[in-house]
Amino acid sequence: MRILCSIMSVVFFIALSFSAVAQEISVRASVTEATVPVGEPFEYIIEVQGSVGVESIQLGRLSGVEKRGESQSTSVSIVNGKISQSRVIAYTLVASTEGKLTIPAATVKVDGKTYQTNAVEITVTKAAARAQNNGSPGSNTYPDLVFIKPVVSKTKLYVGEATTVIYKLYERADVTNVVVEKDAKPEGFWVEEIDLQQGRSSVPHTTEFLNGVLYRVYTVKKMILFPTRAGTLTNGAYKLNCDALLTKIKQQRGRTLLEDFDSFFGSLGKKVKIDVVAPEIKFEVMPLPEPKPEGFTGAVGKFALNATLDKTKVKAGQPIAFTFTITGEGNIRSITPIPLTLPSEFETYEPKVQENISRQGGIISGTKTIEYVAIPRAGGKFDVGSVSFSFFDPEKGEYKTLSSPRFEIEVEGEAGLTAAVPMAERQAVTKMGSDIRFIKTNADLKYRPTPVYQSIWFYSSFLVPLLALLFVWMRKQRQEKMEHDVAFARAYRASPEAKKQLKTASDLLKQNKQKEFFAEIEHAILKFIGNKFNTDDLALTKDELRSLLQEKGVAPTITEKCLRILEKSEYYRYAPASETKDDLNAIFSDAEMIISELSKPKK
Template sequence: MAELRMRLFLIPVMILTFPTLKSDGMLTTRHIVLGLISWVLLGILAIDGLFSVAESAQISQFRAEVDRTSLAQNETVNYRLIIEGDVTNVPTPTLPPLNEFQAYSSGRSQNISIVNGRIQASVTFNYILQPKQPGKFTIAPATLTVDGKTYQTQSLTIEVTPGRAPANMPPQGSRPPSSQQPRADYFVELSVDNDTPYVNEMITLSFRFYRARNVMGGLNYTKPKTNGFWSQDLPPQLDYRENVGGKTYLVAELRTALFPTASGTYTIEPATLQIRGTFFQAAQTLRSNAVTVKVKPLPTAGRPANFSGAVGQYRLSTKVSQTETDLNTPITLTVTLSGKGNIEMLSEPSWPELPDFKFYDSNSSSNVKTDNYVVSGSKTYEKVLIPKRTGTFTIEPVTFSYFDPKSERYRTLKSETYEIKVYGAEIDERETNLSRQDIRLLGRDIRHIKPVPAVLQNRGIWYTERLSFWLAIILPLGGLIGVFGYQRHRERLEADSGYARSRQAAKMAHKRLSTAKMHLTTHDSAAFHAEVQHALTHYLADKLNVPAGSITLDRVRSLPSIPEALRPTVVSILEKCDLARFAPVQHVSEMSETLTTTQKLITDLDKTWNG
């Protein structure tokens, strides 16, 4: 197809540059006809380019997956909607009715790869489902509408058994001793599941709000400061009942994954929850306890030379695109690190020496999950290898070292060894060099002088001075450049996920805010604030090209990319959305103001970042 387009491009150029004038320099009928032919050829080229773009904008597959089909009532299941094909401007799928589950969005992930010159892209929408009751349930197909065409997933069946002992509740030893004493109608607690972790080992910070009776007023929640830690929110919120000192409380628990960045003693400052006063209830400010964490340094004994700070449990897998290739034809080496730990902060593995190949970075991507309140996922690296000469060569193993806090030992992973066969003839550069002696004069001839005519006459305006001549050349070329420019833009949208996310960020955010406005009209405060938070965090993630799960309040407060003049507004909106999880009932006027502020904020951020 590319060769055909080039020929179509050359034909009008040859037509326009071929001598088609009479001796008097005037435009001829033939010139006009050939100019029209060039326009027709240009139209064919433009239509072909536009149709090729339209043909590529298709969804090849839309399917649903769950990580398990059988679970207990107090457990959760990961529900994923996977779209393959042209995903540069794909809308959020429509979920089926999930009356038997509490559904929480856990973000989206995107993967783009190039295999044998073809771009393969997919986007995954992740949800966490928590069953409300035991039984056998069928999840109906989800739907997706793109360019007027509707796609459906397959249906899924999930069996929920009666809940076992509440596995989601933290161990008693991780709570402050005072929490088991008789308390007031409302109180809050802060705890960690491990107060002596190693550097970069995940610990879980839990904030719990206990209430023995309903809250009449609104709530203002201030998160604890976690200086010295990298944080990741762990949805969804847990709701359960607990007996404390003979009194039954309804508990709302929020969890956050913390990864200490250095050794030493750190104090996580208290969190506060303010209950706004009403006619029937006085205002209260609840303040949690502080938490002290003593972070242990990683041991020096047995530390591998290639250790780069990874802590957790990981696996290493590799693959090559082909084991036989031609000289100067690239192959792709793909390395995937997967497991539990701080996936976003993983360093590259140790690459082997490759003297027989040229070595280029191609692509890297990460997929972070928070299943069952544990940060896990995978990070993939791609390297392009171009053989320098023919023969059989060995790619030595890729290695990666990490510290396992469970066994308190360093471990080193090694990939398999690959044997690459390279075919083709090597070119001797000496054969292509010509000396001056190779070029010699073969002969001379007489250049004839044309006779001067007896009478010189004015033949009129020269054809190059006519506007129609330049229009016949410039307009087709201008249209051709426009078509190629548009195609390059589409190709970049498909190949560069960061560029595609940034270009579509504002559009997708306003689409989500339109959904939030629908919840506003039905006075559904919880759904409204969830959609507003979803719109803002995903907009920031798309603009900054980071996973949506990494956009937390702590990170927003410190990210240098966010304009200082707009940072307080971003923080204020995210705090309001967090509070709505505790106090879902708010006045319509407050919700309307939040929607207007968010819409203006996204517009202002877009103007600032786009210049």
């Protein structure tokens, strides 16, 4: 297993290295706020895309701006086998003078090459007055930090013309638990929803600068609207609820803000509830112009018509099929079947309609196929006139009419009546012993085994996956706790690490390296106590160590034995050892016993 892990690690880092070579490196600078008051901290961010090998950063001369702090974060992601790397360095700056200031380009050395960022301009205003905030953060709104921006392809259009509405969520922080509180339900529109990937975390995001500020952008909703009536229409309200991380650093400034890409500073803040509402959009819908062509049924868009006849020469009583295919862009679903008029000698059935709709690229397109089946009941030559289909082209603002070719059909003979099938003569029931599944009169009763659904294996097939899910959930809970709870993580790793050190001490004892043996024993016990009780100060006096163990409820006998071993270990590290082999083995056994006793949970 270790060999496999080592091989996988080597392969990963080789792939990472090749990716770093192939990936283009770009460096850019931005600020969290383009306008800041005097004395208020803001973040100046340098983002390196394509590599994490940042060797040095030389900021330009900051005139009128003071540097207060610095933080860094590295990101490596693998999407569809492609590795992307980036490093973000965030500087906390404070402006001291009013007016427009320019933060000059910074020089960044990446993988042995030198790059320069762009210069960034900010506007510094008068110091903001500090107002007391008695309300809860969750009741406030943060329109400059988390907001929805609807993007519309057109707001002035004709009845039946398509317009695309995309709702984009802009955020400058770690936003989670995004829930749709009120979905947009436009009235007066035919709505086609465009399916997105489930869950915001699975949707790829982009980055975008607005007013000099860098945002993460997610597409949270996409729909295509076809107005069904003229007048002024709206898209309806769209509202989201989400959790956002407010940082303590920003709260101390007198106004609560979210950090840019707050995952770097998340451990310093707390989550609040935020309501995000998209502004309504007004559409000016124009009626279709008059006069409308004859046979127009309301189709709007760009279309083509194709008409085919499967046979032009048939016998009376045999079916023939007329197929009309409409292809193009527009509301394919709203197109009604093209009427087909045939001579009275033809019996016509209801048309069979099939649709193939595509929403690729946010455009509704596809085909609608209308198939008429008809049966000629008399012989002769018949002329079927062309069929017309009219639609309105909104780009040109005019109607267009498409016509199919004329069809000539030659029918041979007269349609005859179908011959009647003669009735079979009634016969008596004959008992047969060779028929399929014949009745057996002398069959023996046999034992039927327990049905599968009543067996223990059947129920186990349900129970095992549930237990597996429970195991995965518990493992994930423990992993999350270890990532966020330092004390728990240290205590969890204390015993395994101590056992490894004791194994090393045992090897040293076998090699008769007594000084190294005592040093390893001392280090194992002190490190175990530090991890177990989450303390980093291991340079404790004898009395302080005794007080710590008593405070943690350790038995006095264990405490005294621990102190004696530490005293001996410290002494023999610097003085000649005079202990016998049996004494050393006893000391090792006592160290094992101490770590074992301290590892036991409290009763």
